[in-house]
Amino acid sequence: MSxxxxxxxxxxxxxxxxxxxxxxxxxxxxxxxxQYFILGPTVEKFETACAGYCNTQHxxxxxxxxxxxxxxxxAMGIGEGDEVITSPYTFFGTxxxxxxxGAKPVFVDIEPDSFNIDVSKIAAAIxxxxxxxxxxxxxxxxxxxxxxxxxxxxxxxxxxxDAAQAIGARQNDRPACxxxxxxxxxxFPTKNLGGFGDSGMVVTDDAEYANICRQLRNHGMEPKxxxxxxxxxxxxxxxxxxxxxxxxxxxNNWHERRRAxxxxxxxxxxxxxxxxDISLLDSGDLQNGIILPxxxxxxxxxxxxxxxxxxxxxxxxxxxxxxxxxxEIYYPLALHEQECFRLLGYKRGDFPNSxxxxxxxxxxxxxxxxxxxxITRVVEVITDFFA
Ligand SMILES: *Cc1c(COP(=O)(O)O)cnc(C)c1O
Numbered sequence: 562m563s564x565x566x567x568x569x570x571x572x573x574x575x576x577x578x579x580x581x582x583x584x585x586x587x588x589x590x591x592x593x594x595x596q597y598f599i600l601g602p603t604v605e606k607f608e609t610a611c612a613g614y615c616n617t618q619h620x621x622x623x624x625x626x627x628x629x630x631x632x633x634x635x636a637m638g639i640g641e642g643d644e645v646i647t648s649p650y651t652f653f654g655t656x657x658x659x660x661x662x663g664a665k666p667v668f669v670d671i672e673p674d675s676f677n678i679d680v681s682k683i684a685a686a687i688x689x690x691x692x693x694x695x696x697x698x699x700x701x702x703x704x705x706x707x708x709x710x711x712x713x714x715x716x717x718x719x720x721x722x723d724a725a726q727a728i729g730a731r732q733n734d735r736p737a738c739x740x741x742x743x744x745x746x747x748x749f750p751t752k753n754l755g756g757f758g759d760s761g762m763v764v765t766d767d768a769e770y771a772n773i774c775r776q777l778r779n780h781g782m783e784p785k786x787x788x789x790x791x792x793x794x795x796x797x798x799x800x801x802x803x804x805x806x807x808x809x810x811x812x813n814n815w816h817e818r819r820r821a822x823x824x825x826x827x828x829x830x831x832x833x834x835x836x837x838d839i840s841l842l843d844s845g846d847l848q849n850g851i852i853l854p855x856x857x858x859x860x861x862x863x864x865x866x867x868x869x870x871x872x873x874x875x876x877x878x879x880x881x882x883x884x885x886x887x888x889e890i891y892y893p894l895a896l897h898e899q900e901c902f903r904l905l906g907y908k909r910g911d912f913p914n915s916x917x918x919x920x921x922x923x924x925x926x927x928x929x930x931x932x933x934x935x936i937t938r939v940v941e942v943i944t945d946f947f948a
Pocket of ligand 1: 723761
């Protein structure tokens with residue numbers, strides 16, 4: 562069969578569902594039979610499994626990754642007058658949560674190769690109002706946590722890992738979320754561990770933060786109908802927990818398949834002569850090629866997204882889509898340039914690496930159930946574009 566007829570979606574969740582359908586359907590049916598939908602034993606079972614997976618003492622199931630960030634920062638008492646250092650090149654939820662609590666996001670530019678916060682630039686952003694450093698482990702690769710923790714200790718700051726895209730990513734064999742004071746996970750369906758709807762998790766080794774988070778997710782209630790603090794409805798429901806508990810034992814295998822797909826992209830792109838070194842990025846001319854994502858020393862990348870650079874990004878996207886290859890821009894406008902953050906006073910040029918990533922990057926299909934022929938097809942279509 563000619564590869565011409567092969568369509569490659571950016572993401573197809575159906576094969577994963579079909580492979581686990583009997584267990585998933587049974588787990589959902591059990592929750593329905595119990596009629597116990599909010600928190601309760603199914604949620605507690607998944608929390609224990611998730612804490613174990615992240616190598617942390619406590620896990621608190623919440624309604625989304627965004628709510629995990631909100632609950633974690635509320636537990637730390639972050640609010641009006643506080644500054645939180647984070648990346649301007651991330652999903653909106655990170656900076657949005659900081660802002661919703663009345664605090665101010667302070668952006669620090671990213672490194673071009675990992676797309677993660679450039680730790681060498683953090684110290685210059687610390688003021689006497691800084692309370693938290695909130696690195697984002699973007700696309701499934703961890704930011705430099707040893708350096709971030711060192712800075713945090715020196716300046717007496719707290720650390721929250723936004724690991725929404727990085728559950729199971731590791732650095733020097735330690736999992737994401739086991740470095741900071743708290744870690745936040747999302748189980749949005751497109752993440753490596755995805756539920757059948759919205760849900761998230763806060764994980765921590767700190768028993769006091771864990772207790773406060775547990776109260777905050779349920780209106781600050783403890784004991785029942787007595788409220789020492791004002792929280793919200795940030796509860797995890799049992800249907801999501803049941804689904805996630807079935808999927809978690811398979812997660813490491815899915816990570817490995819994503820990594821094998823990434824390796825195949827590298828092999829095929831290099832054979833086709835379209836793989837370029839990151840050192841060409843500053844020249845602005847990628848010489849009819851693309852820059853593929855790499856894994857930094859000591860990191861175990863879980864490739865939630867496989868994001869390349871192209872100096873002809875928008876035309877390449879048109880060509881991919883015309884050939885039935887799915888792709889997406891994560892993210893087309895850095896956060897410091899978003900209209901809602903105009904009051905923060907940033908301007909174009911403030912974070913050049915983030916702005917360039919927003920202009921030149923695009924995500925290719927990487928999900929675990931991709932067939933090798935589909936990856937071959939993607940590389941063929943890209944090679945054809947430059948020919
Ligand atoms: C997905 C995501 C979030 C938010 O998670 P939701 O579950 O969609 O609320 C936050 N930060 C990052 C980096 C994300 O990718």
